[in-house]
Amino acid sequence: MTSVAGTRLVLRGRGIVPGRVAGRALVSHETISGWGGIEPATGTIIERRHELYGVCFTGKVLVFPGAKGSSGWSGFFQSTRLMGTAPLAMVFTNLTTKAALGAIVTRVPTVTEFDDDPVAKITTGDRVEVDADNGLVVVYGPRPGHPR
Structure with a gap:
């Protein structure tokens, strides 16, 4: 269940790769090809x-619907880990084997299967905490003018 407590929004889901991080969100309304x-x-x-052509996701909490394309998706995201350019965490709505494997080999905290749509609730630039150990994403705000 989604809840608003003071200035935060809590989204509950399923942790895929454990870990806890905090950072700024980068939101894509479109799936991402590896x-x-x-x-x-x-x-x-x-x-x-x-929609995010030319935008860097390094060090950001990547919020997106999921993976598209071939099974090579996971290999390309694993390469970002090896090259030090990986996202800080992944938050996605559509759990597929390629997205799950990509999260695992990228080794960043990942949460999916939410009680509410994170792509609709989180805006690029929001400060978020990803607690994949407990399947939680906490969004701090709302920022002025944020459509929540």
Whole structure:
């Protein structure tokens, strides 16, 4: 259940990769392709028609619907870990085997299967805490003008 307590929103889901981190959100309303969609050396989305084309996800909490494309998705995200360009955490709504495997090999805290849609509730720049040990994402705000 989603709850608003003071200035925070708590989303409850299922932790896939354990860990706890806090950082700024980067939200995509579109799925993300690994092979041909990201540049692992820079942590940048390079899919030309993607809403986040040219945006770097390194060190951000990546909030997105899930993976698209081939099973190579996980390999490209693993490369971001090896190159030091991985997202800080992953928060996604559509659990697939490629997204789960990608999260595991990237080794960043990951939460999915939420009680409410994080893509709709979180805005790029929000400060979020990902507690994948307990399946929680806490969003601090709302920021002025935030549509919550």
